[in-house]
Amino acid sequence: MKDEILIAILTFNEQDRISDVLKEVSKSFKNILVVDNNSTDNTVENVNSYSVSLVKHRYNLGKSDSMKTALEFAKINNFEYVAYMDGDGQHKVQDLINISEKIVNNKSDLVIGYRKELNNLNLQKKIGTIILQNLFSFIYKKKIYDIQSGLRIIKLSIEDKIYWKSTGSKHYFADAEITCNAVKNKCIIDQVPIETHASEKYKGMHILQGIYLCLMIIIWRFF
């Protein structure tokens, strides 16, 4: 099963955590691709000490384009699935295994890992997440617990249905757009509860980005 899955780990200045992430992931998966967004620390040097593939962007293109690079790599190398995880160590490998098994066993198109509990979020993020969930359910008539989850696995054959246009290095809309496109185009979606470690680096969205994302969720539904 694991031969047909490419694990794409997206990094930007993750020198402190990337080694632990790669050590853990390489115990369970052999096809690993690290997409680095022109890190200025020793992330690339640390990645090079492991036998994984590394793609380094010359400039920071943001998460969205890193995901596209991984998708392109997976297509060129004839993988059936591409799984995305963040390089900051917030996701557990066991959860990666769980979503991988789920997509293969259930023959799903997309499996999203969702945070079981929002307790480790501050009040603002918690309210924001709940608003997003409810808005999404109302607009798309489907309950998705974490539309922005960074831990997800996609079947490559649905690329045309979920292809995202969000871009830029200052926000994280690609995950949300993929989810919206998948629901809109009636892809088979499964959700798996996951645990996350709070990342010190990721500060989340600020309120204006949250409002902008809400607007985009509506736009993606109808256009």
Add this chain to the structure above:
Amino acid sequence: MLIKTILSIASILFSLMMIYITLINYKREILNKSDYFIWNTVWIGIIFISIRPNIVDEYFNSNFKIDIFYILSIISIITLVILYYTNLIKIKILEKKINTIIRAESLKDILTKIKK
């Protein structure tokens, strides 16, 4: 009257500065000949209107019975929106091209390594 004179002088100085900047950009080959001509015409036109605003005012008042400032404000807003829009589109296209090139280049590197 004093305010009108100050505004006219400010407008003339601004236009002269823009003529100079346009010349620099032309010499750097950022602007081509037609850009250089069009923008200089715009700045010289503004200098002309700033020196003799009455001519334009009288022309529009006698021929069209409308206030020149009314027309100017509408034309300015439309021009700003058009310029903003075209710049935005051009930047988006450029951004897309650059992203595609960077991604293709980085993938080419790794694929060459894998083949070896």
